[in-house]
Amino acid sequence: MHRVLLAAALIASTLTAPALAESRFRDNAVVSASVLGAREALDACGGRDVLDLIVPDGPFLEACKFHDACYRSGALDQGVCDADFLSDMREACDATYPKTPAGGKHAACEVAAYTYYRAVNSRFGSMLYPGGVTEGQFGAVTQTVSAGFGGTRHLQACAEARNASNRKLRFFMTLHDSKGAWVATAPGAASLSLQPGETKTLCAGTSLALFRNAANLGDAYALTLKVDDPATLNPFGDLVDVDRLDCTAASGKCARRSL
Structure with a gap:
């Protein structure tokens, strides 16, 4: 994900339960095309070098790629990009670690998804959102x-x-x-x-x-x-x-x- 994402934000994010994600706005064909058109080759959860170890992709690589592009495109506001990001990560948890029989791994995946969500749906995420306004x-x-x-x-x-x-x-x-x-x-x-x-x-x-x-x-x-x-x-x-x-x-x- 964004290369300036701080590891401290990830740790702090576990202290508060996140809001539940709503249905994805990214499923709109026009929005999806705009976001996909804003993708860059290095989009990922951690980016490169040491951040790739601090913020590993795990099952969330595609979700992180879309989230990076969502911010960059400006097609959706930060809150919607983040809510869609959480929905995408939850889907990735369901697909990678089915609740039965991998219940423990699925629960751990959900915690990781919440942590990543809180890290971006924060003051740091607001700072990283391109074209952000203060109103x-x-x-x-x-x-x-x-x-x-x-x-x-x-x-x-x-x-x-x-x-x-x-x-x-x-x-x-x-x-x-x-x-x-x-x-x-x-x-x-x-x-x-x-x-x-x-x-x-x-x-x-x-x-x-x-x-x-x-x-x-x-x-x-x-x-x-x-x-x-x-x-x-x-x-x-x-x-x-x-x-x-x-x-x-x-x-x-x-x-x-x-x-």
């Missing part, structure tokens, strides 16, 4: 104001975050008060990973912010959608603002603001 957009917003400890009123704003790009990205949302001061970040220390086209809701409010509440937030606040840009490997992240909403606290109504 995101807010959807519907809801606002609630409730009484907390001692009767202090707290405001919470929840907004749909959509990955509008062609690769997997990690998102954050920040809440700022009427003076532009930072109040809170969602989802906190972690991040929200979204596949291309996927939408989930992020919520941020004053309840977990020291000395902040609905009253001292001001008559307005701002929500900013940020993306950890995979173009760099900065360990502290490389956050890019992709969308912003300016909201009125009294009504909860928000308007998009140009960045």
Whole structure:
């Protein structure tokens, strides 16, 4: 596969169970022809030299070849290329190690397939996806104001975050008060990973912010959608603002603001 694929990503990938693959988009004749036309002679799971030992082909050679070409062609977004890759590897496991009588080998093959999938459906895969863009957009917003400890009123704003790009990205949302001061970040220390086209809701409010509440937030606040840009490997992240909403606290109504 891609020659810059890191062995560390393979190890880390075993710690989290992958999403199940859906039916393959590659079965579309036009898409398949475009992908096959993008193949190169050295396409493989590891490539060449030492990476061929770290990332062996095993029964996945054809799946890896198609996955490399899928990225290169741009015919499908990263998430779809990766889902088809997992489906192809599962088929290879079924064909090479039938569940009966080679149940143990089949299970080991499935684990290897999951590991390879997680290695590419990651920040490293997003960085390797040619022509990848970094985009995101807010959807519907809801606002609630409730009484907390001692009767202090707290405001919470929840907004749909959509990955509008062609690769997997990690998102954050920040809440700022009427003076532009930072109040809170969602989802906190972690991040929200979204596949291309996927939408989930992020919520941020004053309840977990020291000395902040609905009253001292001001008559307005701002929500900013940020993306950890995979173009760099900065360990502290490389956050890019992709969308912003300016909201009125009294009504909860928000308007998009140009960045």
